[in-house]
Amino acid sequence: MIRYLLITLRGMGMGAADIIPGVSGGTIALITGIYEKLISSIKSVNFGLLKIAYKEGVATAWRKVNGTFLVALFAGIFISIFSLARLISWLLEHHKIMVWAFFFGLIAASAIYLWRKTDVSTVRNVAILLAGAAISFMITLLTPATTPDSYF
Numbered sequence: 001m002i003r004y005l006l007i008t009l010r011g012m013g014m015g016a017a018d019i020i021p022g023v024s025g026g027t028i029a030l031i032t033g034i035y036e037k038l039i040s041s042i043k044s045v046n047f048g049l050l051k052i053a054y055k056e057g058v059a060t061a062w063r064k065v066n067g068t069f070l071v072a073l074f075a076g077i078f079i080s081i082f083s084l085a086r087l088i089s090w091l092l093e094h095h096k097i098m099v100w101a102f103f104f105g106l107i108a109a110s111a112i113y114l115w116r117k118t119d120v121s122t123v124r125n126v127a128i129l130l131a132g133a134a135i136s137f138m139i140t141l142l143t144p145a146t147t148p149d150s151y152f
Contacts, residue, residue: 004072010034011076012084019081019088023103027110038073041066 010032014025029035044065053061062068091099120126 004068007034007069007072008076008079011073012080013076014073015077015080016084016088017103017106018077019085020092020099020103023107025077027106030110031106031113034073037066037069041070 010028013028013032017023017028018025026035029038049061049065052064088099118125118129120129
């Protein structure tokens, strides 16, 4: 039970991140160590799962999809979205810099985490890393496009 409570708390962190424009709950999932488990569980939801449920029973299909994990996680996401939306909106309005700094720190922490997990010993990987950093930086310099006023 404690394990699923902790998963729900992680889901609440993901939901809080999803409320902030430009911040992803996936970042929180990555930092808290449940990202791969989440992706694996979501990928297992397919039409083959219906076949397993029919042939082997709903309990087997539930275990295959890691249903209890997903329910606990999504419960936390929804709890957070519905309970923290007003608070985070208020914080963004009154303490914008602090909120953005906090979430920037989370994104920076996930970048450090990914850096440590990535093999940067080859020239190819370093080139890809530098290209990605350059593209990311160039995106920050772009001005937002406007839509034309005419139909043509």
